[in-house]
Structure formats: structure tokens, C-alpha cells
Amino acid sequence: MVPRALRHALAFALLLVAALSYFRHGPPDFAPLPEAPPAVSTPAMLDPNTATREQLESLPGVGPTLAQRIVEARPYARVDELRRVRGIGERTLARFRDRLRLAADAGVARGPAGS
Numbered sequence: 001m002v003p004r005a006l007r008h009a010l011a012f013a014l015l016l017v018a019a020l021s022y023f024r025h026g027p028p029d030f031a032p033l034p035e036a037p038p039a040v041s042t043p044a045m046l047d048p049n050t051a052t053r054e055q056l057e058s059l060p061g062v063g064p065t066l067a068q069r070i071v072e073a074r075p076y077a078r079v080d081e082l083r084r085v086r087g088i089g090e091r092t093l094a095r096f097r098d099r100l101r102l103a104a105d106a107g108v109a110r111g112p113a114g115s
Contacts (some may be wrong), residue, residue, distance in 0.1 A: 044060075047101060048070055048074070048100055059099060070085055076102065
């Protein structure tokens with residue numbers, strides 16, 4: 001069996017080697033912080049009366065079939081009228097309502113009343 005004093009001396013030597021190695025090489029390198037994600041641009045507003053099928057497909061939850069149904073059910077006087085399209089309920093419409101604007105909603109100037 002190894003005498004107790006020798007074990008303590010070996011443990012101290014090992015600790016000393018580890019400490020010197022740490023100070024010589026410095027603390028472990030940390031991975032650099034990832035770059036900030038690019039700024040997300042605001043999605044373009046769409047008019048369901050004039051948007052193409054491809055533009056409508058960019059809306060969340062709208063695929064090719066639903067986009068075609070939206071095109072076929074035109075015209076719309078209000079955004080809420082999209083609920084008459086089969087496959088668009090209140091929850092689906094709520095997902096992309098903020099990306100839709102009709103020309104009248106966007107404040108497009110129209111001629112004087114009665115003309």
C-alpha cells in the first residue's frame with residue numbers, strides 16, 4: 001500500500017499540473033454568439049380580389065386548392081366575406097386576416113359620390 005503522505009503529494013502534484021495548464025492555455029474557448037437573425041420584413045399586404053394564386057398561397061394555411069377557391073369566389077366587398085369560401089372558417093381567416101386589405105380598406109381614393 002502507498003503511504004498516505006505520498007498519496008497526498010501525488011494529488012497535490014496532479015492539482016498543480018492541472019492549474020498550471022489552465023493558466024498557461026487560458027479558460028476554455030466558448031463558441032461565439034450566433035449572429036442575430038436577419039430582420040424579418042413585414043409580409044406584403046394582399047388584396048384577395050386582385051392577388052394571384054401564387055400570392056394567395058403565401059398566406060399561412062392556404063395551399064393551391066384553397067387559393068383557387070378564393071379566386072373563384074371573387075369579388076369580395078369585405079375581408080370577412082372570405083368565410084363563404086369552403087375551407088375558410090373563423091380560425092383559418094384569423095391566421096391571415098392581418099395580411100389582407102381590400103382596395104376600399106386601404107384608403108384608395110375613389111371618385112366623388114354619385115359619379
